[in-house]
Amino acid sequence: MKTDIHPTYFSDARITCACGNVIHGGGTKKEMSVEICGACHPFYTGKEKIIDTAGRVEKFKARVAKAKTVEPKNKLKKTARATTIRKATKTLIKKAK
Structure with a gap:
């Protein structure tokens, strides 16, 4: 050794x-x-x-609050797109008959 x-x-x-x-x-x-x-x-x-490193809890809460405000905009876009798709589908069906 x-x-x-x-x-x-x-x-x-x-x-x-x-x-x-x-x-x-x-x-x-x-x-x-x-x-x-x-x-x-x-x-x-x-x-x-509870050891909070650099305000991680506050950052998370801010991110959740931001996500809640952005959500309605996305829903409006989805519903507007869905209605245009429905209208286009109805016109295609009418043309096919």
Whole structure:
């Protein structure tokens, strides 16, 4: 087996969470930082957190509102086209008789 190919293992590594919780354990880095740990994770704490990244909920609501205003225009176009098709069909039937 080759020697000196494995990373250095620190048995006293320090892992710091964004909530301030500090965990001591082993790792290949002396200090690490994490965003969520067992002390602040919603699954383990029973508290639900809604993380809204860059107003995604507001963007979605705006898109839904815009879709509701555009919908009647499309329906008008469809009904106008349907009536012209009906008229054209009736005239073709009259000509065929």
